[in-house]
Structures are given as C-alpha cells and as structure tokens.
Amino acid sequence: MEWFTASGSWLSRLVVQRGLAAVYLVAFLSAARQFRALIGERGMLPVPRFLAHAPARRAPTLFRLHYSDRFFALCAWTGAALAAGALAGAADEVPLAAAMAWWAVLWALYLSIVNVGQTWYGFGWESLLLESGFLAVFLGNARTGPPVLVLFLMRWLLFRVEFGAGLIKMRGDPCWRDLTCLYYHHETQPMPGPLSWFFHRLPRPLHRVETAANHVAQLVVPFGLFAPQPVASVAAGLVIVTQLWLVASGNFAWLNWLTVVLAFSAVDGDAMAELFGLPPHGPVPGTPLWFAALVCAATALVAVLSWWPVRNLLSRGQRMNMSFNAYHLVNTYGAFGSVNRSRYEVVVEGTEDTTPGPGTEWKEYGFKGKPGDVRRTPRQFAPWHLRLDWLMWFAGISPAYAREWFGPFVERLLLGDRDTLRLLRHNPFPDAPPAHVRARLYLYRFTTWRELRATGAWWHRTLVREYLPPAALRRP
Incomplete structure (x- = not known):
C-alpha cells in the first residue's frame, strides 16, 4: 500500500506528534492547577450544577458517570502523565493499536474537561486542540508509515485556521481593510506580552505593512499548503514565521504554538532531516489493513463534517470559533473580526x-x-x-x-x-x-x-x- 504512506514525512509526523503532546501537557497541567476555583465543587461555575441542566447529547463527558474534585484532578493528572509519555516517545515503543488507544484517551479526557468547562473553556484553541488530537489518533507510530490522508487532513485543518481568520478580518472591522487595525491591536489585545509595548510604538507605516503581510499570510499562503513540494514547505514556513511573530507580540495561550505544530504536516520531512543533518530514515514499515480501514473511515467522517465549516466560510454571516458538534470535530476558526480602539x-x-x-x-x-x-x-x-x-x-x-x-x-x-x-x-x-x-x-x-x-x-x-x-x- 505504497499510496497510503508518505515515506518522506517520517520526521514531519515525529514533530507533529511531539509538539501536540507538549500542548496537551500544558493544557492538562493548566486544567489541574486552575479548575477548583473555576469549575470545582465550590468553584465559581460548579460542574455538578452545570451537568444538572446540560443535556448529555450536547456535553458528552466522563464526568456524567461521576464528578468530584478528586476525580477531576485524577483525570487531569492522568492526561498530563500520558502527554508527558507521548512527548518522551513512549507511544512509539508500544504496538500500533496501543498507540492509537493512547492518543484516543488523551482526546477523550480533554473533551470531558472542555465539555464541562463552560465559559472558562469557550476559546477557539480548545476546539483546535481537540480536533488536532482526534486526527493524531490516526497518525500511527514508528511501527507504520505516516498516512498521507491524515497529513492531508491536518493541512485542511491548518487551512481553516488561517483562511478563516483572514476572511473574518476582511468581512469584519473596516480597519483591516484600510490597514489601520494594528494602530490599536497591540495595546488593546487581551493580554499583552513583554514586547507588546515596543510593537505598539513601531512607526505607523510599519503597522500598515504588518497588516498587509497578515492578509497575505492568511488569505493567500494557505492555498500553498496543498501544492507539491517544495511549495507546500515554503507555505508552511511562512505560516510558522507569522505565528512566531504573534508569539512575540502577545499572549494567546497555545493557539500560535499549536498552529506551528500543524504547519509541520506540510513540511517535506526528508528535506528537513537533510537540513538538520539527521541520518536517513530506514524502510517504511508496512501498513496493517485494519489501520488503513480506520484511517479511511476517519477521512470520510471529516469529509462529511467539513460541509458545515465550508458553508460557514462561504457565508456572509461567517461565525468564528464555532463547533458544529459536541465532539469538537471539524470546527470553524477565526480571530479578531473586530479590534477595540480603547x-x-x-x-x-x-x-x-x-x-x-x-x-x-x-x-x-x-x-x-x-x-x-x-x-x-x-x-x-x-x-x-x-x-x-x-x-x-x-x-x-x-x-x-x-x-x-x-x-x-x-x-x-x-x-x-x-x-x-x-x-x-x-x-x-x-x-x-x-x-x-x-x-x-x-x-x-x-x-x-x-x-x-x-x-x-x-x-x-x-x-x-x-x-x-x-x-x-x-x-x-
């Protein structure tokens, strides 16, 4: 099944999986350290009270079976331990089925947390982590070649993140169209970073260049992700540079870092290995038929669910950061359709x-x-x-x-x-x-x-x- 695997993407898969594990680790640690005051039994928005009124079909979660602060902490710390193990490469040392179960448990645990998190978890990067985590279940491990279909689905996810953000800006605040939004954004963004003051004090002509470059990065570059190599790698590199610029200019939790991780799904792994002087990868392991069947089923599911975000992208009433199902699969994304002036x-x-x-x-x-x-x-x-x-x-x-x-x-x-x-x-x-x-x-x-x-x-x-x-x- 040579068509099924991307033999030159072994390093790309490695970077994506390790990067996603690192983000999972941060997310679970953040949940474990903050939940008691926010959604715990004596928190501001207690989970038990929420579950008493939220229909099960709208908020599937393990906590419907039982909730206590101890059980929540156990789930969060278990997720952190599994994420740390995946980051260390343990999921590559177990059989393929066990590795898939490993990633599936990570996804199910974090889904359970998000679906009871209420307004504290109402951010686009929560859905982005869950959608990425679902796709990671089907990426396989070192015992099989990287599936072409899953790498393509990750590019499709990255495309929606970038292109959706670009469209919502052009359709939203007129300051994006007249290139003046960054006169205000660095000062009024949710949580400025240590360099935000300096970004804000850049000359206004540079702010206009910065805004125009953002439009190119979000409305033009994403189409290059689906082009043959090396164009796809160049497009991914531009996405990475743009995201690192955003990391330097503000605090957006793991949104930018997770977008960087997804961009590596479009990078030529062999070329990246050669660039960093890594030894060539050995023969690509064979693909079990059952694994190929599951990957094809997941691809078909994503294709069907893509109808809703595509329709949203084409709509004049585009909505950003919205999930169309309770499992946060194939969502629509976007950011800063409007910018505060003060x-x-x-x-x-x-x-x-x-x-x-x-x-x-x-x-x-x-x-x-x-x-x-x-x-x-x-x-x-x-x-x-x-x-x-x-x-x-x-x-x-x-x-x-x-x-x-x-x-x-x-x-x-x-x-x-x-x-x-x-x-x-x-x-x-x-x-x-x-x-x-x-x-x-x-x-x-x-x-x-x-x-x-x-x-x-x-x-x-x-x-x-x-x-x-x-x-x-x-x-x-």
Missing part, C-alpha cells in the same frame, strides 16, 4: 474598613497576566492559559460578559478562598479577608517613550466609572 480594565480592590467612606484605604488585587500596576512589565505566559485573566479582559469590554462569574469571584475574595487567591499574583489581605470588595473601570493606554523614561510606567490609566459598588458578605 482598552478598559476592571481593577478589583478590597478594604478592611467595615463602613467604607471617603477616607477608606482600598488595596488592589494583582493579577498574574492582565494589566494592573502601571509600572509592572507585561509578562510572557503563553502557551500557559490564565483563564481568569482572559475573562477579566472580556469583563472590561462589557459587564454582560462577566454576569455569570464575576459575582461569585467577588464572593470568594470576601471569603478568602485559597483556590481563588492562587489564581492571583498578589493578595493584599494575607492575614484575613477584606470586609468589602469593589471594582472600578479604568481606561488604560501604553505610555509614550517620554513617559516611560520619566516615570518607569508602561501604562497610563484614567478612572472611568464604578464597575461594582462596595460589596460585603451578608451576615445573619
């Missing part, structure tokens, strides 16, 4: 004063990633996902985005909940919880070169209004 941040403060007044001292809670202290340099966290910080960005855009969870968040600050406080960088009340908590909305902007030199502040902020009046726990 940055609004919710600043949360507490006080020990039982009767707040004009002279009350309010102390600010510090978040790990989102802007707060104007003198604190933005940090690089990606591929780690700070879920609370990301949702705080949405809360600054509109209180409607925070209606479900912001009240429970404030309540847990008033209780001094340890799991919630672990999500923060700084708790100004280490000895006892505050008597009152309030939130205020500020307009943030990057400082100028002159302001940075004079004050050492990366941000300048201006109070806009009260976001939440002082709140206290109800006492009997």
Whole structure:
C-alpha cells in the first residue's frame, strides 16, 4: 500500500506528534492547577450544577458517570502523565493499536474537561486542540508509515485556521481593510506580552505593512499548503514565521504554538532531516489493513463534517470559533473580526474598613497576566492559559460578559478562598479577608517613550466609572 504512506514525512509526523503532546501537557497541567476555583465543587461555575441542566447529547463527558474534585484532578493528572509519555516517545515503543488507544484517551479526557468547562473553556484553541488530537489518533507510530490522508487532513485543518481568520478580518472591522487595525491591536489585545509595548510604538507605516503581510499570510499562503513540494514547505514556513511573530507580540495561550505544530504536516520531512543533518530514515514499515480501514473511515467522517465549516466560510454571516458538534470535530476558526480602539480594565480592590467612606484605604488585587500596576512589565505566559485573566479582559469590554462569574469571584475574595487567591499574583489581605470588595473601570493606554523614561510606567490609566459598588458578605 505504497499510496497510503508518505515515506518522506517520517520526521514531519515525529514533530507533529511531539509538539501536540507538549500542548496537551500544558493544557492538562493548566486544567489541574486552575479548575477548583473555576469549575470545582465550590468553584465559581460548579460542574455538578452545570451537568444538572446540560443535556448529555450536547456535553458528552466522563464526568456524567461521576464528578468530584478528586476525580477531576485524577483525570487531569492522568492526561498530563500520558502527554508527558507521548512527548518522551513512549507511544512509539508500544504496538500500533496501543498507540492509537493512547492518543484516543488523551482526546477523550480533554473533551470531558472542555465539555464541562463552560465559559472558562469557550476559546477557539480548545476546539483546535481537540480536533488536532482526534486526527493524531490516526497518525500511527514508528511501527507504520505516516498516512498521507491524515497529513492531508491536518493541512485542511491548518487551512481553516488561517483562511478563516483572514476572511473574518476582511468581512469584519473596516480597519483591516484600510490597514489601520494594528494602530490599536497591540495595546488593546487581551493580554499583552513583554514586547507588546515596543510593537505598539513601531512607526505607523510599519503597522500598515504588518497588516498587509497578515492578509497575505492568511488569505493567500494557505492555498500553498496543498501544492507539491517544495511549495507546500515554503507555505508552511511562512505560516510558522507569522505565528512566531504573534508569539512575540502577545499572549494567546497555545493557539500560535499549536498552529506551528500543524504547519509541520506540510513540511517535506526528508528535506528537513537533510537540513538538520539527521541520518536517513530506514524502510517504511508496512501498513496493517485494519489501520488503513480506520484511517479511511476517519477521512470520510471529516469529509462529511467539513460541509458545515465550508458553508460557514462561504457565508456572509461567517461565525468564528464555532463547533458544529459536541465532539469538537471539524470546527470553524477565526480571530479578531473586530479590534477595540480603547482598552478598559476592571481593577478589583478590597478594604478592611467595615463602613467604607471617603477616607477608606482600598488595596488592589494583582493579577498574574492582565494589566494592573502601571509600572509592572507585561509578562510572557503563553502557551500557559490564565483563564481568569482572559475573562477579566472580556469583563472590561462589557459587564454582560462577566454576569455569570464575576459575582461569585467577588464572593470568594470576601471569603478568602485559597483556590481563588492562587489564581492571583498578589493578595493584599494575607492575614484575613477584606470586609468589602469593589471594582472600578479604568481606561488604560501604553505610555509614550517620554513617559516611560520619566516615570518607569508602561501604562497610563484614567478612572472611568464604578464597575461594582462596595460589596460585603451578608451576615445573619
């Protein structure tokens, strides 16, 4: 079955599998470290309450059989261990069927987490990881040649990620069409990184070039992924360079890194091995008939499910980051169809004063990633996902985005909940919880070169209004 395997793609498969395992590892560790405060039994949006109202067909998950924080932690840490093993190459040392089961368990565990994660897991890169993880089940291991069909499906996934993002921009905010969106984006993106200030301060003509290059990378280059070599490798290389540019300019969890991993499915593995001076690969192992049948069945399934994202891409009412089934297979993607012109941040403060007044001292809670202290340099966290910080960005855009969870968040600050406080960088009340908590909305902007030199502040902020009046726990 020579037609079935891509003999020159052994290194491409290796890079894809190891890279995907690394992303899985980060995702499971992120879940294990953050879930108790977010969706645990005493979390802001508890899983048991969600499962009591969500139909099983819309949220298939292992947690319908049983839920407890211990069981969730067991699933998350099991996923992390399996991902670490795959990253170390253990899945290549077991029989093919066992390797497929290995990747299938990773996918099922993470699907179970995403489907109970509610708004905390409502990001496009969750679906992207699940769709990539499903395809990885059929990539095989060192005991069989890389299946051409699965590598093609990964290119198709990468095409939808890039082309969908390009289309949503051209159909959305007019600043993408007049090449001015990057006048604002680096400053107003969800979580700026340590270089975002410098990207924002680039000359405006360079911002226009940057925007135009983005359009080429997302609307033209993806078609090259399906061309013969070396064109496909060149297209993949351009995708990788573009994604690394995005990594340098901001924090988007594992979205950019996973896109880089997928791009290697289009790279000529033999040419890559020669470039890095690796020894030639031995003969391609034979392909079991049962494995070929499963790969063909998976390909047919993806082909059928592709109808919905293709129709969405062609629609004037294109939607981004949407799953058309509960298993997050063959989704539609996109990012920043609109760009904020101003940055609004919710600043949360507490006080020990039982009767707040004009002279009350309010102390600010510090978040790990989102802007707060104007003198604190933005940090690089990606591929780690700070879920609370990301949702705080949405809360600054509109209180409607925070209606479900912001009240429970404030309540847990008033209780001094340890799991919630672990999500923060700084708790100004280490000895006892505050008597009152309030939130205020500020307009943030990057400082100028002159302001940075004079004050050492990366941000300048201006109070806009009260976001939440002082709140206290109800006492009997």
